[in-house]
Amino acid sequence: MTEAAEKETAPPTDFIREIVMQDVQAGKHGSVHTRFPPEPNGYLHIGHAKAICLGVGLAREFGGLCNVRMDDTNPAKEESEYVDSILADVRWLLTGWGEPNIGLKPVGKTPEIVTVDGRRDFQLRPLPYGEDAAGLAPFYASDYFEQIYVYAEQLVRAGKAYVCDMTAEETDQYRRIGKESPFRSRSTSENEDLLTRMRAGEFPEGARTLRAKIDMSSPNMWLRDPVLYRIRHVEHHHTGDAWCIYPMYDFAHCLSDYIEGITHSLCTLEFEVHRPLYDWILQSLELPRSLPRQIEFARLNIDYTVISKRKLLQLVNDGSVQGWDDPRMPTLSGLRRRGITATAIRSFITEIGVTKYPSLTEFALLEHAVRQEFNRSAQRRFAVLRPIKVVVTNYPEGRVEELSAINNPENPEAGTRQLPFSRELFIESADFMEVPPPKYFRLKPGGEVRLKYAYIIKCDKAVKNEAGEITELRCTADLDSKSGGPTSNRKVKGTIHWVSAAQAVGAEVRLYDRLFTVPEPDADGDFKAHLNPASLEIVKAKCEPSLANAKAEERYQFERLAYFALDPDSAPGKPVFNRTITLKDTWAKEAKKS
Ligand code: ATP
Ligand code: MG
Numbered sequence: 001m002t003e004a005a006e007k008e009t010a011p012p013t014d015f016i017r018e019i020v021m022q023d024v025q026a027g028k029h030g031s032v033h034t035r036f037p038p039e040p041n042g043y044l045h046i047g048h049a050k051a052i053c054l055g056v057g058l059a060r061e062f063g064g065l066c067n068v069r070m071d072d073t074n075p076a077k078e079e080s081e082y083v084d085s086i087l088a089d090v091r092w093l094l095t096g097w098g099e100p101n102i103g104l105k106p107v108g109k110t111p112e113i114v115t116v117d118g119r120r121d122f123q124l125r126p127l128p129y130g131e132d133a134a135g136l137a138p139f140y141a142s143d144y145f146e147q148i149y150v151y152a153e154q155l156v157r158a159g160k161a162y163v164c165d166m167t168a169e170e171t172d173q174y175r176r177i178g179k180e181s182p183f184r185s186r187s188t189s190e191n192e193d194l195l196t197r198m199r200a201g202e203f204p205e206g207a208r209t210l211r212a213k214i215d216m217s218s219p220n221m222w223l224r225d226p227v228l229y230r231i232r233h234v235e236h237h238h239t240g241d242a243w244c245i246y247p248m249y250d251f252a253h254c255l256s257d258y259i260e261g262i263t264h265s266l267c268t269l270e271f272e273v274h275r276p277l278y279d280w281i282l283q284s285l286e287l288p289r290s291l292p293r294q295i296e297f298a299r300l301n302i303d304y305t306v307i308s309k310r311k312l313l314q315l316v317n318d319g320s321v322q323g324w325d326d327p328r329m330p331t332l333s334g335l336r337r338r339g340i341t342a343t344a345i346r347s348f349i350t351e352i353g354v355t356k357y358p359s360l361t362e363f364a365l366l367e368h369a370v371r372q373e374f375n376r377s378a379q380r381r382f383a384v385l386r387p388i389k390v391v392v393t394n395y396p397e398g399r400v401e402e403l404s405a406i407n408n409p410e411n412p413e414a415g416t417r418q419l420p421f422s423r424e425l426f427i428e429s430a431d432f433m434e435v436p437p438p439k440y441f442r443l444k445p446g447g448e449v450r451l452k453y454a455y456i457i458k459c460d461k462a463v464k465n466e467a468g469e470i471t472e473l474r475c476t477a478d479l480d481s482k483s484g485g486p487t488s489n490r491k492v493k494g495t496i497h498w499v500s501a502a503q504a505v506g507a508e509v510r511l512y513d514r515l516f517t518v519p520e521p522d523a524d525g526d527f528k529a530h531l532n533p534a535s536l537e538i539v540k541a542k543c544e545p546s547l548a549n550a551k552a553e554e555r556y557q558f559e560r561l562a563y564f565a566l567d568p569d570s571a572p573g574k575p576v577f578n579r580t581i582t583l584k585d586t587w588a589k590e591a592k593k594s
Pocket of ligand 2: 039
């Protein structure tokens with residue numbers, strides 16, 4: 001078992017798991033049921049990974065499911081493209097984590113009316129998606145519009161909600177100063193009539209709202225008669241033109257949780273102040289089944305990036321990046337395209353844990369998880385990013401030797417591969433210096449260096465063109481110095497990588513770096529001013545021939561350079577590689593310098 005897998009099998013402990021454990025031990029719930037409720041207005045990011053790992057992790061540990069629910073009560077903003085990407089990203093994030101434990105529903109299915117303790121109730125039972133998710137879809141809060149409306153009617157009948165004719169501005173102002181609406185004491189029958197007519201579309205947008213009747217003097221603003229429904233004459237991406245009134249987040253969310261049989265509703269800290277309202281709504285309805293419990297945790301913030309769909313959308317729209325899946329983005333699709341694996345993201349999430357206190361997590365921690373995994377799993381290969389030609393003048397023309405190279409020194413099972421060697425090679429132009437500083441151990445005029453797996457070569461001459469640029473290095477090899485040869489043990493200080501010119505495969509290599517130059521790009525509210533102008537450099541590399549068959553699911557360490565993954569832009573014989581991560585943390589060095 002790998003170290004990463006071991007880590008994942010030991011369940012983490014944190015304050016949420018303790019609460020859930022207590023609830024289970026007290027017999028409050030049969031099994032633990034969580035949900036992940038993204039609003040489909042953007043692609044998922046690394047912050048969402050924290051919420052998914054927590055929700056799915058709890059379901060796994062306590063034997064339940066984590067429903068994936070589109071929180072799509074806001075009609076204007078959502079798009080179906082986002083729904084598809086969200087589900088794909090959730091599935092990807094859970095790859096290799098055993099049983100998926102996510103709850104989906106049969107396509108087209110809406111909640112059933114069931115009878116509990118002689119009372120009408122709504123419930124939609126989830127199905128685990130298993131390996132084959134065909135015919136299953138995420139849950140949609142908008143599937144519950146009808147039920148949520150029935151609950152609104154119930155509140156009105158109980159005298160706990162009223163139709164208010166104030167404008168949005170007046171409502172805000174009255175709530176701020178704690179002043180009661182003049183419509184607060186409307187009769188139940190008048191409220192019932194107005195709510196029916198709101199639904200029927202008799203009133204223009206903004207003319208009326210349905211408000212909860214709670215406490216206008218509460219120190220908690222959310223309890224000062226919050227709006228439950230507003231009139232919006234707009235189409236909804238899921239329900240079309242069926243509705244012209246839409247429930248507010250606070251009203252829809254707790255009821256969606258209830259309808260799905262959620263036991264623990266986990267959300268980020270900004271919802272802590274909403275919790276009394278969450279509880280008030282559920283308790284006011286006298287519901288027959290046990291009620292969900294909201295628990296808040298700190299959202300994930302990472303340095304050198306922005307984690308908010310709204311800000312990420314701006315980067316996409318203004319062309320700062322090439323799309324939601326640009327490898328520089330902190331989106332799951334971006335991280336995936338960059339080559340970061342779901343396992344590395346999950347061990348990062350486990351590592352940082354769950355707390356109630358906001359903090360800024362170092363991006364370097366994610367990079368550490370990636371390096372740890374790739375050191376064990378990545379195939380070693382030779383590639384020259386900025387090539388300069390070497391001619392080994394004493395090596396016979398036309399001769400090609402196949403040398404054996406180790407695929408992964410950390411894993412003997414990865415075996416070896418053949419590397420062709422011939423008279424003309426490429427080396428990294430940075431591995432030669434005409435006028436080197438002292439203690440320069442790579443190639444220099446008159447100096448020697450070992451070509452890894454091959455010979456020791458000595459540079460005789462740097463050939464230049466008319467412009468004075470070096471076009472090739474003429475070298476002689478110590479032909480006895482190959483592994484096993486008479487002088488193979490001869491010590492030279494430097495060892496460099498190389499590629500045989502005739503067999504080399506050309507590749508486009510995209511060198512990605514951090515998207516922002518400062519740890520907190522949005523600290524001054526102007527994150528776009530801190531974009532890193534050098535976050536992408538594209539080079540034409542020369543690769544060893546085996547990289548012509550590079551696989552999307554493999555990770556490669558280009559020796560002495562960095563870790564790389566194949567990009568989907570690749571075509572047969574024309575690989576494109578993305579630098580996933582450098583071998584060492586180059587930013588830590590920068591930080592020390594300054
Ligand atoms: P954004 O500001 O990026 O739009 P959001 O909270 O509005 O974030 P949602 O789609 O509503 O995004 O979030 C779905 C779930 O993911 C919610 O339960 C939310 O609390 C959680 N979540 C979102 N961002 C983070 C984060 N940075 N860390 C942890 N959980 C998060
Ligand atoms: Mg949101």
